[in-house]
Amino acid sequence: MRPFAYLSADTPKGAIAASTADSQFLAGGTTLLDLMKLDVMQPQRIIDINPLAAKYGRIERSAEGLSLGALVRMAEAADDPNLNRDYPVLAQALHLAASPQLRNMATLGGNVLQRTRCPYFRDPSYEACNKRAPGSGCAAIGGLNRKHAVLGASESCIATYAGDFAQALIALDASVELAGPDGQRRIAFEQLHRLPGSSPQLETTLAPGELITAFSVPSGPWTRRSLYLKIRDRESFAFALASAAVALDLDGDEVKDARIGLGGVATVPWRAREAEAMLKGKPMTEAGAEAAAEAAFDKARTRDQNAYKPELGRRTLVRALLGAAALEI
Amino acid sequence: MADGTLNRRGFLSATAVAAAGGLVPGTASGEAAKQQKPSPTDRETLSLSVNGRPHQLSLDPRRTLLDLLREDLSLTGAKKGCDHGQCGACTVLVDGKRVLACLTLAAAARGEVSTIEGLASADGALHPMQEAFIQEDAFQCGYCTPGQIMSAIACVREKHADSEDQIREFMSGNLCRCAAYPNIVKAIQRAKSRTEA
Numbered sequence: 268m269r270p271f272a273y274l275s276a277d278t279p280k281g282a283i284a285a286s287t288a289d290s291q292f293l294a295g296g297t298t299l300l301d302l303m304k305l306d307v308m309q310p311q312r313i314i315d316i317n318p319l320a321a322k323y324g325r326i327e328r329s330a331e332g333l334s335l336g337a338l339v340r341m342a343e344a345a346d347d348p349n350l351n352r353d354y355p356v357l358a359q360a361l362h363l364a365a366s367p368q369l370r371n372m373a374t375l376g377g378n379v380l381q382r383t384r385c386p387y388f389r390d391p392s393y394e395a396c397n398k399r400a401p402g403s404g405c406a407a408i409g410g411l412n413r414k415h416a417v418l419g420a421s422e423s424c425i426a427t428y429a430g431d432f433a434q435a436l437i438a439l440d441a442s443v444e445l446a447g448p449d450g451q452r453r454i455a456f457e458q459l460h461r462l463p464g465s466s467p468q469l470e471t472t473l474a475p476g477e478l479i480t481a482f483s484v485p486s487g488p489w490t491r492r493s494l495y496l497k498i499r500d501r502e503s504f505a506f507a508l509a510s511a512a513v514a515l516d517l518d519g520d521e522v523k524d525a526r527i528g529l530g531g532v533a534t535v536p537w538r539a540r541e542a543e544a545m546l547k548g549k550p551m552t553e554a555g556a557e558a559a560a561e562a563a564f565d566k567a568r569t570r571d572q573n574a575y576k577p578e579l580g581r582r583t584l585v586r587a588l589l590g591a592a593a594l595e596i
Numbered sequence: 597m598a599d600g601t602l603n604r605r606g607f608l609s610a611t612a613v614a615a616a617g618g619l620v621p622g623t624a625s626g627e628a629a630k631q632q633k634p635s636p637t638d639r640e641t642l643s644l645s646v647n648g649r650p651h652q653l654s655l656d657p658r659r660t661l662l663d664l665l666r667e668d669l670s671l672t673g674a675k676k677g678c679d680h681g682q683c684g685a686c687t688v689l690v691d692g693k694r695v696l697a698c699l700t701l702a703a704a705a706r707g708e709v710s711t712i713e714g715l716a717s718a719d720g721a722l723h724p725m726q727e728a729f730i731q732e733d734a735f736q737c738g739y740c741t742p743g744q745i746m747s748a749i750a751c752v753r754e755k756h757a758d759s760e761d762q763i764r765e766f767m768s769g770n771l772c773r774c775a776a777y778p779n780i781v782k783a784i785q786r787a788k789s790r791t792e793a
Contacts (some may be wrong), residue, residue, distance in 0.1 A: 270634040273657035273703045293704060300660070300699045301680050311634055313657070315704045366769025367756070368747065369681060371693045372700070503768035552692075 268303050275315040279446050279478065283331060283525065285314050286448075286476035292316050295373035297365075298381050306391050307382075307504060316478065323376075323480050332335030332486040333357075337444075337479040342367065343431070344375060354484065356493035356512050359362040360435040361375035363497045366504045376479040379393065379433045379459065379536075384506055385426035386411065395425045399469040414508065415571040417580070418533035420568060424467030426534060427506075428460065434512040434528035435495055441484045447477035456482070460535040467534075472500040489514040489524050491596045496587040498531070498579060507531030509580040511587035525588075529563065530578045539563040542584065550569070557581070641704045646671065646712030651700075661705050662686045663696035673742040674714035677771070684770035687743040694750035696769075715749075723751050728787035729780075736774035744770045748784045757788050770785035 276282035282292065289311035291299055302308040317338070324338040326347055333354060335344060344350060345361035352394040365373065387393045395404035407415055407425050414424040433456070441456040454472065461469055473479075486489075493514035499505040510530035516523040525546040527539040542563035548556055560581035567577040630673060640657045646669060662679075665671040665688070673759060677685030680697045686697040691707035715723035725745050728734070735741045747770045750758050756766035763781050772780065 268658045271657060272634040272638065273640050273701070275704070293701065295695075296701060296704065297681055297699050300701065313701070317702075317704060317706070354787050366684065367751070367754070367766050368684060368687055368696045368769045369699075373694050428684045469759065503765050585685065 269291040269306070269309050271303075271310050272312045274312060275316065275318060277318050279480070282314050282316050283446065283448055283478060285312070285474050287312060288475065290314055292478060294377040295340070295369075296377075297369050297373045298377065299386050301390070302382060304390055306388060330486065332407075333484040335375055335482045335484065336545050337481055338374045340371055340376055341365070341373045341375065341465045342370035345370060352491070353486075354439070354490045355492065355543065356435045356438065356490075356495050356514055357484070359495035360431040360497075360512060362556065363495060364431040374431065375482060378430055379436065379456075379479070381430045381471075383426035384429045385415065389428055394517075398426060398463070401466065401468045408570065412570045413574065414506070414531075415570060416532060416534045416574050417567040417569050417573060417576045418529070418537055418564070419462050421465065421467070423465050424463035424534065425570060426463070426467070427531060428533060428535050428537075428538070429506050431495065431497060431510060431530055432553060433460070433506060434510060436484065436528075437536045437538050438512040438514055438526040438528035439484050439487075439490060439493070440526070441482050443479055444481040444483065445473070446479050446480050447474050449474070451480075453483075456536070459537055463534050470502065487514075487516070489516040489526060489582060492517065492591055492594050493526075494587060494591050494594070495504070496583055496590065498583050499572075509576060509583040511580075512586045513584070513585045513591045515551070515588070515591045517551065517592060522546045522549060522551050525559075526587075527559075529565065529580060529584065532564075534566070539584070541565065546588070551563075551588065551592040552583070553589060556585045560584040603643060619691070641699045642703055642705075644702070644705055644709060646706070646709045647711060654701055656730070657703050657790075659702040660698055661688070661700035661702050661709070664705075665709075665711060671711050671713050674746075675739055675742060677740065677743075680784050682771070683740070683743075685740050685743040685748060687747045687770065689746055689750060692750070692753065694744060695730040710746070715745070723749070723789050725752075725783070725787040728783040728790065732783035732786060734779040734783035735772075735776050738771045740774075742769060744772065744780055748787070751784065752788045752791065757784055760785070 285557035291310040293313045293315045320338040325336045327334040341361045344490040350358040379468040387396045388398050393406045395406040416427045436456045443454050445452050495505045495512045497510040507530045514526040525543045527542050529537040542559040545559040545562050639654045641654050643652050675685035677683035681696045682697045688697045689710040714721050749767050757763050
């Protein structure tokens with residue numbers, strides 16, 4: 268690990284003011300320390316924001332919905348009884364991520380900013396990685412790309428977004444509360460991540476020095492009828508090959524509203540709006556779910572080793588939709 | 597604080613910022629402070645309690661909690677397996693919660709740290725989980741065992757040890773290359789029933 272200065276922030280203002288082009292905020296540290304050891308990230312300054320947990324570490328409920336502090340640990344939110352009852356897709360996405368130790372450490376804010384697991388990004392001995400070294404090329408295109416993205420990729424980057432929780436947040440129309448040098452603002456969760464395009468090194472729309480302080484999740488008739496389905500190479504402690512976060516509002520058999528987030532298949536947390544539109548106003552049937560899944564992967568582009576992903580993704584989504592429709596709530 | 601020493605805890609509180617002349621963007625002193633380059637010889641002072649014993653330490657900010665335990669305190673129970681949060685051999689408890697010492701920055705560690713060395717009583721009597729691992733033959737080479745035991749204690753405390761499946765799921769962060777898993781599960785069940793009895 269390269270030398271860095273360690274600073275601990277007792278106030279949000281102090282943390283934001285100390286931020287520089289070469290600094291990183293430290294919350295759970297589970298991605299940051301890992302990537303610093305690999306020499307993928309080389310911050311000159313670490314700003315420890317854990318002391319801000321008193322301010323940003325709470326889960327609050329209201330009639331409008333849920334407020335999840337950015338410094339709430341994944342395990343705490345995953346075990347929250349209200350989340351499990353009223354927003355199961357959020358709790359399940361957290362429970363199915365990482366390991367118990369990592370969930371005790373990692374925060375919700377840090378989790379959504381988790382970097383990709385693309386092996387070429389994680390290993391600086393590969394020269395070509397546009398995300399790590401802009402303009403150097405992409406070793407994954409034409410390389411080992413079995414786990415890479417089929418949606419939202421570009422000729423510059425096909426790295427998969429690794430997280431789970433973000434898919435649940437995007438499906439539930441969450442928003443992100445931010446604090447930065449220019450004050451506070453709020454954006455739709457869907458606006459947080461950027462498609463790789465020709466500049467995959469730019470992963471989010473966060474301004475320099477900006478901190479995620481909380482996530483707001485609006486309440487709605489669909490939050491209880493929700494689930495997260497994650498398909499992996501092994502049954503636990505693995506990243507998704509394909510996953511689906513779904514939330515449904517049913518009137519009898521008819522789908523009044525459907526919200527779908529897809530994981531493991533895309534370069535960013537993926538909202539499948541085409542699939543949602545296919546379901547709305549119709550009865551939930553297996554054929555309808557399959558048609559929606561077709562629409563979700565209509566624009567999928569596969570590479571040498573990930574041709575299985577659209578079919579796995581479709582089947583994952585169909586199973587998630589039918590499972591959510593069958594829930595007794 | 598006024599001498600511009602940056603690597604000290606609490607420096608970034610609102611009052612400290614004001615006292616230091618301001619880490620306010622654009623001000624001369626703020627910019628000067630930001631340009632100071634970190635050096636491999638920088639030291640961070642911290643106080644940390646491990647297994648009930650307080651320690652005062654002066655460390656390289658890069659020190660992880662795992663290296664602090666092993667190199668500075670000679671507590672070599674927690675093991676360095678992968679050093680990347682994937683194997684669980686470095687699992688310790690901080691304020692009773694299981695965490696990975698390899699991904700914890702020592703300077704950022706807060707709370708009481710418990711390691712395998714602190715489990716046995718003063719008279720040498722083993723913790724029920726240690727006893728159960730021996731009785732069920734829940735290890736072969738033993739390298740992952742301290743991490744398995746610390747994780748298992750937390751697993752039972754968290755009430756995530758109700759069934760074999762649940763134990764397997766909630767012990768998934770601890771790998772065992774000897775694949776002693778069936779006996780690890782049995783040991784956890786045995787220790788759990790003993791602590792509940």
